[in-house]
Amino acid sequence: MNEPFGKLQETIGYKFSNTKLLEQALTHASYASEMSVANNERLEFLGDSLIEAAVRSFLFLKKPEASEGELTRTKSKIVCKAALARIAKKIALGESLLLGRGEEAQGRDKEAILADALEALIGAIYLDSSYVMSMTVVYDLFADELQNEVGQNFKGDLQEICQKKFRSLPKYKVVQESGTSHQKIFEIEVLVKGKVLGKGDGQNKREAEQRAAKDALNNVLSQGAGDGECLLF
Numbered sequence: 001m002n003e004p005f006g007k008l009q010e011t012i013g014y015k016f017s018n019t020k021l022l023e024q025a026l027t028h029a030s031y032a033s034e035m036s037v038a039n040n041e042r043l044e045f046l047g048d049s050l051i052e053a054a055v056r057s058f059l060f061l062k063k064p065e066a067s068e069g070e071l072t073r074t075k076s077k078i079v080c081k082a083a084l085a086r087i088a089k090k091i092a093l094g095e096s097l098l099l100g101r102g103e104e105a106q107g108r109d110k111e112a113i114l115a116d117a118l119e120a121l122i123g124a125i126y127l128d129s130s131y132v133m134s135m136t137v138v139y140d141l142f143a144d145e146l147q148n149e150v151g152q153n154f155k156g157d158l159q160e161i162c163q164k165k166f167r168s169l170p171k172y173k174v175v176q177e178s179g180t181s182h183q184k185i186f187e188i189e190v191l192v193k194g195k196v197l198g199k200g201d202g203q204n205k206r207e208a209e210q211r212a213a214k215d216a217l218n219n220v221l222s223q224g225a226g227d228g229e230c231l232l233f
Contacts, residue, residue: 030100
């Protein structure tokens with residue numbers, strides 16, 4: 001398995017048992033045609049449904065007062081091609097794509113190719129593991145987008161305060177992983193200028209980061225406008 005594939009698995013927090021599934025998920029039709037191998041279109045079809053199911057379920061549970069129309073509009077915003085491509089870029093998915101000669105020059109940045117590959121990746125994770133694991137990865141990858149739609153974005157708020165107050169950006173560090181491979185608990189610290197401001201845990205890294213950011217916000221704001229810097233110096 002080449003290095004980009006290894007980096008990708010580390011980035012998404014999931015290691016494939018069957019790396020052939022991962023390779024297929026990253027194989028664009030242009031490459032498949034040239035090399036006479038399977039492309040990622042069937043996995044894309046599967047992953048599209050899995051992502052929609054995860055987002056629909058999350059919104060249904062987290063927005064109990066929302067109408068069907070509002071839920072549908074919010075879902076469409078989260079899973080549109082542009083949004084999927086943004087998430088794909090966050091995890092540098094383009095670096096790992098297998099593209100034909102015609103797409104090699106610019107295909108790694110094409111919105112449609114990136115969005116389709118992200119869907120295929122989720123489909124491959126489902127086949128390699130389970131429905132629950134595929135949902136976990138979706139929630140992990142989409143955590144910021146989902147959080148923005150249903151409530152306060154604690155990471156964003158903390159970043160804004162730290163830039164203004166401390167002229168530094170917060171950094172998140174995994175301090176412990178516990179549980180089984182399918183039911184992990186991540187413990188994360190958020191630091192500014194090397195000092196721990198908050199801690200949090202969760203079933204995925206982004207959930208733990210949000211909780212750590214919330215804890216840090218409480219700690220900073222409880223000190224008041226002037227005393228907050230005592231947490232750092």
